[in-house]
Amino acid sequence: MKYVDEFRDPAIARQLIREIRESLPRIDVARQRPLQLMEFCGGHTHTIFRYGIEQMLPGAIELVHGPGCPVCVLPMGRVDDCVALAERPGVIFTTFGDAMRVPGSKKSLLQARADGADVRMVYSPMDALGLARDNPDRQVIFFALGFETTMPSTALTVLAAEREDIENFSIFCNHITTVPTIKAILDSPDMQLDGFVAPGHVSMVVGERPFQFIAKDYGKPIVISGFEPLDILQGVWMLVKQLADKRCEVENQYARVVRPAGNSAGLDAIHRVYELREFFEWRGLGSIDHSGVRIRDAYARFDAERKFSVPNLRIADPRACQCGEVLKGVIRPWQCKVFGGACTPETPMGALMVSSEGACAAYYNFGNLDELLQRRDSPDGVRFDRGST
Amino acid sequence: MCLGIPGQVVEIIDAGNKLAKVDIAGVRRQVNMACVVDEAHPVEDCMGEWVLVHVGFAMSRIDAEEARKTLALLAELGEAQAELDAMRESGKTSQTTR
Ligand code: SF4
Numbered sequence: 001m002k003y004v005d006e007f008r009d010p011a012i013a014r015q016l017i018r019e020i021r022e023s024l025p026r027i028d029v030a031r032q033r034p035l036q037l038m039e040f041c042g043g044h045t046h047t048i049f050r051y052g053i054e055q056m057l058p059g060a061i062e063l064v065h066g067p068g069c070p071v072c073v074l075p076m077g078r079v080d081d082c083v084a085l086a087e088r089p090g091v092i093f094t095t096f097g098d099a100m101r102v103p104g105s106k107k108s109l110l111q112a113r114a115d116g117a118d119v120r121m122v123y124s125p126m127d128a129l130g131l132a133r134d135n136p137d138r139q140v141i142f143f144a145l146g147f148e149t150t151m152p153s154t155a156l157t158v159l160a161a162e163r164e165d166i167e168n169f170s171i172f173c174n175h176i177t178t179v180p181t182i183k184a185i186l187d188s189p190d191m192q193l194d195g196f197v198a199p200g201h202v203s204m205v206v207g208e209r210p211f212q213f214i215a216k217d218y219g220k221p222i223v224i225s226g227f228e229p230l231d232i233l234q235g236v237w238m239l240v241k242q243l244a245d246k247r248c249e250v251e252n253q254y255a256r257v258v259r260p261a262g263n264s265a266g267l268d269a270i271h272r273v274y275e276l277r278e279f280f281e282w283r284g285l286g287s288i289d290h291s292g293v294r295i296r297d298a299y300a301r302f303d304a305e306r307k308f309s310v311p312n313l314r315i316a317d318p319r320a321c322q323c324g325e326v327l328k329g330v331i332r333p334w335q336c337k338v339f340g341g342a343c344t345p346e347t348p349m350g351a352l353m354v355s356s357e358g359a360c361a362a363y364y365n366f367g368n369l370d371e372l373l374q375r376r377d378s379p380d381g382v383r384f385d386r387g388s389t
Numbered sequence: 390m391c392l393g394i395p396g397q398v399v400e401i402i403d404a405g406n407k408l409a410k411v412d413i414a415g416v417r418r419q420v421n422m423a424c425v426v427d428e429a430h431p432v433e434d435c436m437g438e439w440v441l442v443h444v445g446f447a448m449s450r451i452d453a454e455e456a457r458k459t460l461a462l463l464a465e466l467g468e469a470q471a472e473l474d475a476m477r478e479s480g481k482t483s484q485t486t487r
Pocket residue numbers: 284320321322323324326333336337338339340343348349350351352353354360
């Protein structure tokens with residue numbers, strides 16, 4: 001267990017792993033197949049791979065890595081819209097650095113900038129608003145994206161723009177919501193998940209209550225967790241314990257940051273500025289009901305989609321893409337037919353290969369590639385991807 | 390982008406607009422404090438406190454020990470660097486961030 005020694009407190013890690021192992025025999029389903037626990041957040045995925053948390057867990061537990069980062073799941077059509085906005089004369093298009101490389105159907109924002117568009121990286125939407133103040137003769141558009149964690153920041157920026165009456169600022173809103181997405185995954189008939197490690201920073205904004213339905217209506221335990229390796233290990237242990245005790249509730253491992261009711265000022269800003277879209281397209285997952293938000297009519301003048309026209313074309317995902325199955329835990333990332341071949345971090349076909357936080361990219365970068373591909377192509381290498389230690 | 394980086398409040402810039410200067414791993418920049426203050430805890434009371442900063446907004450007040458652990462983890466993962474670079478660059482371009 002070379003990884004455990006990297007932990008700040010290896011003794012606690014070992015203890016947690018021991019307790020997880022001891023609880024497993026009390027879980028009925030774990031006797032027939034590996035337990036499938038999903039972590040939803042790319043930050044968790046990153047820690048899991050960096051510290052080899054999957055390898056130190058018993059083989060009867062599989063971690064299913066969720067949609068990764070909100071940048072990866074943007075469909076190509078939305079990236080094309082960004083490029084179209086950025087290429088309008090007189091526009092300064094501002095974005096977080098993460099979004100620059102995401103491929104559109106023709107180019108990424110990085111390529112658009114190389115072709116002459118004024119695309120600028122900002123750290124904060126407030127910096128984009130600052131650019132609008134400094135350049136009153138230009139139209140400054142901010143590419144707003146992210147789950148609930150970043151929603152308050154853009155909402156508060158829109159409210160500031162209104163307060164100051166800044167006319168040349170707008171946002172291209174691509175914020176996505178966590179809960180409807182988890183629900184869509186739970187509703188799919190081939191879903192096999194047994195529990196969820198819920199995202200700590202989304203929960204910091206929305207609180208515990210929005211996750212209750214997962215326990216109540218779907219009978220799956222869920223534990224809100226932090227990002228330290230020990231946080232995640234403890235989150236997994238709390239899930240396993242719930243399953244062993246036949247309990248099913250929302251528990252909060254990350255109480256030092258997440259308050260049960262969330263962040264009221266942040267939620268208030270979200271509700272003032274945004275409303276749910278009927279549906280939103282995801283790369284790899286298709287259209288999911290209510291999984292995105294748009295700007296309310298009251299703030300329409302700050303909505304780039306209404307202020308300018310965007311092509312808004314649907315570009316279908318490549319046929320061979322199996323991101324949906326990976327997300328539902330039906331197949332492991334390396335079992336996708338195009339993994340490591342047509343789909344690599346340099347030429348991503350699906351969402352999960354786009355950023356280092358995506359599950360497929362993580363396996364590609366951190367896994368033993370030859371071995372994984374061999375196992376994919378051998379007939380009996382189906383479910384377990386390691387010994388059942 | 391989804392990453393929260395701990396920082397310490399070193400100056401109150403504009404109490405009305407809830408803006409403070411926060412030291413984030415050595416980079417000082419303006420941070421919007423709207424999500425961590427209320428009548429019971431106005432921005433003036435935040436001097437010296439630690440907050441978790443996401444894209445220029447303080448999203449949670451944390452204690453110094455939590456801040457120290459999180460900073461150490463981010464350094465280990467090599468995660469915060471891109472974000473800190475963006476912070477530095479972005480601070481330069483928009484002097485009028487209010
Ligand atoms: S290998 Fe590529 S297409 Fe296949 S599931 Fe992973 S990201 Fe999607």
